[in-house]
Amino acid sequence: MQIHVNGQVRETTSGTTVADLLRELNITGERVAVEVNLDILERGQFGQRLLTEGDRVEIISFIGGGSL
Known part of the structure; x- marks a missing residue:
């Protein structure tokens, strides 16, 4: 199936959760x-x-960081 992620079309399988998508995209934290x-x-x-x-x-x- 097709979804839009941050404005771009992406193919994923039926039954995918948001957590699954984040893992597919290597987004952690x-x-x-x-x-x-x-x-x-x-x-x-x-x-x-x-x-x-x-x-x-x-x-x-x-993203945190930097100094003042």
Whole structure:
């Protein structure tokens, strides 16, 4: 099936969860936010939220660091 991830079309299999997608994309860590079809998901939903044909997923990763 096709979904949109950060504006780009991506093929994935039926039954893929948000957590599966993050693993496929090698995105790890706690500083990530995910929105599916304009709904911001809580981290606890990543493993349960199934993706469906045409879903629009936005993934934002927060990076800390630097000095002042």
